[in-house]
Amino acid sequence: MSSVIEARRLSIDYDTEHGPVRAVDNVSFTVARSERLVLLGPSGCGKSTILKSIAGFIRPSSGDILVEGRAVTKPGPDRLVVFQEFDQLLPWKTVRDNVAFPLKVARGKSGAEARALAEAALAKVGLARVIKDYPHTLSGGMKQRAAIARALAASPEVLLMDEPFAALDALTRGTLQHDLLALAEELQFTLVFVTHSIDEAILIGTRLHLLSAHPGRTITTFDTSGIGAAQLGSPQFRALSEEIRHTLFGRRSGAAA
Amino acid sequence: MSSVIEARRLSIDYDTEHGPVRAVDNVSFTVARSERLVLLGPSGCGKSTILKSIAGFIRPSSGDILVEGRAVTKPGPDRLVVFQEFDQLLPWKTVRDNVAFPLKVARGKSGAEARALAEAALAKVGLARVIKDYPHTLSGGMKQRAAIARALAASPEVLLMDEPFAALDALTRGTLQHDLLALAEELQFTLVFVTHSIDEAILIGTRLHLLSAHPGRTITTFDTSGIGAAQLGSPQFRALSEEIRHTLFGRRSGAAA
Amino acid sequence: EGRLRIVEQFGTVYLPLHVLRDQKLIEKHGQKAGLEIKVEWTKLSGGAAINDALISGAVDIGAAGAGPVLVLWDRTRGSADVKIIAALGEQPNYLITSNPNVKTLKDFTKTDKIAVPAVVVSQQSRLLQIAAEKEFGERKFNALDDLTVNLPHPDATAALLSGSSTITAHFSNPPYQEQALQDPKIHKVLSSYDIMGGRITPTLLYATSKFRNENPRTFKVFYDALNEASHWIESHKAEAAETYIRIEQSKLDPAFVKSVIDSPEVSFTTVPKGTFKYAAFLAKIGAIKTRPASWKDYTFEELHDKQGD
Amino acid sequence: MTDHIAEAPIAATGSSARRLHWSALRRSAMVRRVLVLATLALLWQLAATFTASPLLLPSFTQTMTALWDGLLHENLASATAASLGILIKGYLLALLLGLIFVSLATANALCREALITLTAMFNPLPAIALLPLAMLWFGLGETSLIFVLVHSVLWPFALATFTGFQSVPDTHRLVGRNYGLTGARYVGSILIPSALPSILSGLKIGWAFAWRTLIAAELVFGVSASQGGLGWFIFRNRNELFTDKVFAGLIMVILIGLIVEFGLFRAIEAVTVRRWGMQRG
Amino acid sequence: MTDHIAEAPIAATGSSARRLHWSALRRSAMVRRVLVLATLALLWQLAATFTASPLLLPSFTQTMTALWDGLLHENLASATAASLGILIKGYLLALLLGLIFVSLATANALCREALITLTAMFNPLPAIALLPLAMLWFGLGETSLIFVLVHSVLWPFALATFTGFQSVPDTHRLVGRNYGLTGARYVGSILIPSALPSILSGLKIGWAFAWRTLIAAELVFGVSASQGGLGWFIFRNRNELFTDKVFAGLIMVILIGLIVEFGLFRAIEAVTVRRWGMQRG
Numbered sequence A, B: 001m002s003s004v005i006e007a008r009r010l011s012i013d014y015d016t017e018h019g020p021v022r023a024v025d026n027v028s029f030t031v032a033r034s035e036r037l038v039l040l041g042p043s044g045c046g047k048s049t050i051l052k053s054i055a056g057f058i059r060p061s062s063g064d065i066l067v068e069g070r071a072v073t074k075p076g077p078d079r080l081v082v083f084q085e086f087d088q089l090l091p092w093k094t095v096r097d098n099v100a101f102p103l104k105v106a107r108g109k110s111g112a113e114a115r116a117l118a119e120a121a122l123a124k125v126g127l128a129r130v131i132k133d134y135p136h137t138l139s140g141g142m143k144q145r146a147a148i149a150r151a152l153a154a155s156p157e158v159l160l161m162d163e164p165f166a167a168l169d170a171l172t173r174g175t176l177q178h179d180l181l182a183l184a185e186e187l188q189f190t191l192v193f194v195t196h197s198i199d200e201a202i203l204i205g206t207r208l209h210l211l212s213a214h215p216g217r218t219i220t221t222f223d224t225s226g227i228g229a230a231q232l233g234s235p236q237f238r239a240l241s242e243e244i245r246h247t248l249f250g251r252r253s254g255a256a257a
Numbered sequence C: 001e002g003r004l005r006i007v008e009q010f011g012t013v014y015l016p017l018h019v020l021r022d023q024k025l026i027e028k029h030g031q032k033a034g035l036e037i038k039v040e041w042t043k044l045s046g047g048a049a050i051n052d053a054l055i056s057g058a059v060d061i062g063a064a065g066a067g068p069v070l071v072l073w074d075r076t077r078g079s080a081d082v083k084i085i086a087a088l089g090e091q092p093n094y095l096i097t098s099n100p101n102v103k104t105l106k107d108f109t110k111t112d113k114i115a116v117p118a119v120v121v122s123q124q125s126r127l128l129q130i131a132a133e134k135e136f137g138e139r140k141f142n143a144l145d146d147l148t149v150n151l152p153h154p155d156a157t158a159a160l161l162s163g164s165s166t167i168t169a170h171f172s173n174p175p176y177q178e179q180a181l182q183d184p185k186i187h188k189v190l191s192s193y194d195i196m197g198g199r200i201t202p203t204l205l206y207a208t209s210k211f212r213n214e215n216p217r218t219f220k221v222f223y224d225a226l227n228e229a230s231h232w233i234e235s236h237k238a239e240a241a242e243t244y245i246r247i248e249q250s251k252l253d254p255a256f257v258k259s260v261i262d263s264p265e266v267s268f269t270t271v272p273k274g275t276f277k278y279a280a281f282l283a284k285i286g287a288i289k290t291r292p293a294s295w296k297d298y299t300f301e302e303l304h305d306k307q308g309d
Numbered sequence D, E: 001m002t003d004h005i006a007e008a009p010i011a012a013t014g015s016s017a018r019r020l021h022w023s024a025l026r027r028s029a030m031v032r033r034v035l036v037l038a039t040l041a042l043l044w045q046l047a048a049t050f051t052a053s054p055l056l057l058p059s060f061t062q063t064m065t066a067l068w069d070g071l072l073h074e075n076l077a078s079a080t081a082a083s084l085g086i087l088i089k090g091y092l093l094a095l096l097l098g099l100i101f102v103s104l105a106t107a108n109a110l111c112r113e114a115l116i117t118l119t120a121m122f123n124p125l126p127a128i129a130l131l132p133l134a135m136l137w138f139g140l141g142e143t144s145l146i147f148v149l150v151h152s153v154l155w156p157f158a159l160a161t162f163t164g165f166q167s168v169p170d171t172h173r174l175v176g177r178n179y180g181l182t183g184a185r186y187v188g189s190i191l192i193p194s195a196l197p198s199i200l201s202g203l204k205i206g207w208a209f210a211w212r213t214l215i216a217a218e219l220v221f222g223v224s225a226s227q228g229g230l231g232w233f234i235f236r237n238r239n240e241l242f243t244d245k246v247f248a249g250l251i252m253v254i255l256i257g258l259i260v261e262f263g264l265f266r267a268i269e270a271v272t273v274r275r276w277g278m279q280r281g
């Protein structure tokens, strides 16, 4: 069995002042090598929570998560995360050093090599101009792009991305979606991707895992391995998009996003 | 002349280690009462910067900003801001108290009244469940919704929103877009709205102000006052969307957003 | 007039003050003189703090060692004009050691450390300097200074008795020296009486001339009461010991306190003794700038008909 | 194996442990505290026994006996109360002055420079430097003690608080300004809560140094008549070489320190910075 | 009118002032500092003239004369150097111990409890309490001084640093853990830089209290007549009632404090926390 990630009957509770609150309820999925699983669901349904528990930051209340067949016990650089937060860049490092950092500490690259790789990755996300700047001088979208560059430069076996493109304009977003898919093709990493955009989910994912609103339960899954950038805007694509929308929200949505 | 906001030949520089960096270059616009101006442009083009200078947080390097005919000299509760950052909720207040806070300090409401209004506003954005929780227990999208509720509850004359819906799923986003428009209709406030979504821009705005990439310069403006939720998905809507895309990026974008 | 603020330190040498307080002698003498006197008693530690208090006017009468008093007299000449009111009593200070090889000052070696309350400037340090000058010759008064270290009396005593520290000698003070000497490992090297060639009064009461000029009657009352207290102690040693224990709320054994104040070397007298030699030495080494012509230069007139020196 | 993941990551992401787990942790925090204290007492007892020099280092048991004795038969309790009274007055006054000072420094560039300069100048000055001035201005007694206490608390507290204020995230500042908050309202509703972790650390340091200073200063400013505080209790017994009572007095200081830490500061932390997710255990 | 907006908001959003403006500000920060110092000197001079009690409060000019004299003709310079040498040794040792201690506390729950408990217990203890132990273990001299210095610096520094570590934002922690950082590497590359504002405030407070303690402790430990540091210089002149020299010694402390604040700490802040946008002026 070549499943890289396996979540079995996963439930996650947060302990709060008012007692435990269930965020994720009995969710199971498997992700095979070089598959791209997208978690899709309404705000607050537990997408980030699931991602953090794959990353090893949160221990499930019940059920378990296996990565490469072994139970996740701690975080590690085999599963790099792009967080949802803007402040995930370390403020005391320049943008370049932020990207070079995991290359040095987790990939054993030399300083010069790490810097060179970092610069290349930053150029790809359009941040060549600001490599020597500190993160606090970046705009929201620029911070997010730097974080994406940091994760991609380190080419992990498993990549966990939490709404990485949410703060980006259409052009930048399109470019990065394209780059991500190309890189996935090339490096064959396994991806778990959180988004609230249905179209993005179809484009990026080979499989979509739909979650209900709080607490997150599995609604259904879609196989979208056959659909890629080439199908974008096609009737098939739009039909699937509508179907997913309907499954999630039960009616046609009037949102412009 | 009934223009509420007037920016005249606005240029804004940030002073950095490497000298001043121009973020906004010679941008002018006026926003009439109860108009809804959308700033649209690529990541890092200076949208947030313009918003912050209208809010009175950043002094222009040249040119000036008038609000109600007077030069902006300081921030104030007549121009409430929904920031782009997730951490704009005050962590030491519950979600409800966060929303009640400006009502008390800037609108002179009594504690009970403020709390009641806060609860109503939070219910509208789907956060009734968490009114007594502290912000650090909220998901990214929930924080953003609370911030939106906070600004809307205080019903300012001028509302400045910086990508408020970026972290939201399609359904929530659609609902909030709808609610915002309804409220704008009802209260007739003046809105400056930053987004990177072209469709959202068309839907929300009565006028779109397109900015070029760094440093932000005016490309052109679009009058979209005739287009609303009713036109969403119509050929006219799609044609406009394509035109804007073309104006901004010079080619058809392959992004799924 | 009518108010007296007195500051003292810790030790049996302050016994006359304890008696004043215990028997309300100042108040009694005040009534005799037709004065309602309110007495405030304060405790401070260290001559420097007492000097500050006196100059700032926070207290009226202080008690400290001859060293600080003479320095203060020297520095305030022409301004506050601090002078000595009276002595508290004659008491010896012993140089004691736990090093069996030390019989005289010459026997101290580099490995010995002599504890004094304050290197160079304290009463004990000055006594040691005078002794050193005698022992090693003129101008060699600081021969032993390098062996001295700062340590308050109680800590020095504890260190010496514990035997586990580097302190091998202590220029001490009653009652610590008596306490220490109860230990057979400790012996006496020198007494301040040997050094000064006779009995001395190590602790003195002093005040500013301003206070005396402005409160002549109160001053007189205090002086008379003090004399009575001293006389009373001389004839009531056992009761005086009890007074000490009562006023100081001391946990010491009354018999021990009595043995300290009952020693033939101790007597309670208001007449200063041995201060002039001391002052002359200080003037010689430059610690005070003015060389007094006689002991009367730095004492108030009340004492001038006594046989002091 | 699962314990590791429970340890580090849950501490990292917050209160994600299960209910039972949490109460077990609480219990074990208590257990750990007792363990630490017991170990210390044991080490002390051993060291004292080994040293066999009760004049320098009385044993734990001797000290406890002296403490008991001091509380029952001597004025240890009232001396402690007297010291505590003065301490609290000086401490609160210093906090008030510190807050005013730091607030002014936030509002005005000249005040800011004055605060930084004054702190750099006066913070390193030992109390000895203030004695003459204190006596000159306040005479002997409580006022002078309070003056010295204020000196020892004001600067470190102001420093910690000012650092906290300067580190308040921009977003919090902007939100406050956006609502038109200025002056005391801005400081009170934005800066103070946002800087609370630093302020609490300043409060703790100030509290500790207030004690250090008081004990030392009581010796210098002395006592009138027969009353006197804990510092005087210690000094007197030191003068009479009752080292066990000296240590009993110090144990009082330690006990009060522990009570204030766990009864007050930790409690405040629990309902503020920890509850708000601003500080992790 | 535009000045207001330049003041508060620009401070709030960061380095958005124009180049010229910034250098003008820098210049005026210098001007302000000089203004503050001059005002203080003037106040002092007036107070001294008014008090007319040079034995308690010598004037600014008298003190400056004494300072000059002390540097040229007396051992003030060498005494200062001696004190500074010991101070730095004790200070650095305390920082090292503090960092180790706090790092252990971050990694292990028992160590954490031990740190909190020990700090609450020992921080309020005056140096006097350590005297017997220091004598017992280290005898008299430099080692004992360093021991007392470590006591005065270690606890407040550990407290401030630990507070800083606990306030490190979750995202920074998660990023560090995500890259597999643990132990010293985690502390060094995540916790220390992220907590740097608090650590710097701990460094400043520790530095100040090291001076306070050293000046006081030199009177008790390890002074023999021939050598002796600044504390001894002050004490001796105080006993001999050369108050102007006492103040000259204190001015040395103040001068060193100012040099360290503006030459070292501010410089460090400028290239770290301010540069990184973690702290505002």
Ligand SMILES: Nc1ncnc2c1ncn2[C@@H]1O[C@H](COP(=O)(O)OP(=O)(O)OP(=O)(O)O)[C@@H](O)[C@H]1O
Pocket (backbone or CB within 6 Å): A014, A015, A016, A021, A022, A023, A042, A043, A044, A045, A046, A047, A048, A049, A050, A084, A196, A214, B130, B136, B137, B138, B139, B140, B141, B142, B167, D013, D014, D015
């Ligand atoms: N630290 C926490 N303590 C308590 N509850 C929490 C905590 N973090 C998240 N939750 C709750 O868990 C649920 C899921 O949160 P999560 O962040 O996983 O949502 P999400 O799907 O990522 O949402 P979004 O799209 O808005 O980011 C939410 O209801 C939230 O309130």
Ligand SMILES: Nc1ncnc2c1ncn2[C@@H]1O[C@H](COP(=O)(O)OP(=O)(O)OP(=O)(O)O)[C@@H](O)[C@H]1O
Pocket (backbone or CB within 6 Å): A130, A136, A137, A138, A139, A140, A141, A142, A167, B014, B015, B016, B021, B022, B023, B042, B043, B044, B045, B046, B047, B048, B049, B050, B084, B196, B214, E013, E014, E015
């Ligand atoms: N504090 C700062 N110091 C220096 N430069 C800054 C600062 N803040 C922003 N900038 C620069 O100004 C430019 C505009 O930033 P701004 O945040 O306004 O962009 P934006 O249009 O909001 O982008 P996004 O859509 O990514 O949020 C960027 O190039 C950014 O690097």
Ligand SMILES: [Mg+2]
Pocket (backbone or CB within 6 Å): A047, A048, A049, A084, A162, B139, B140, B141
């Ligand atoms: Mg999320």
Ligand SMILES: [Mg+2]
Pocket (backbone or CB within 6 Å): A139, A140, A141, B047, B048, B049, B084, B162
């Ligand atoms: Mg922005």
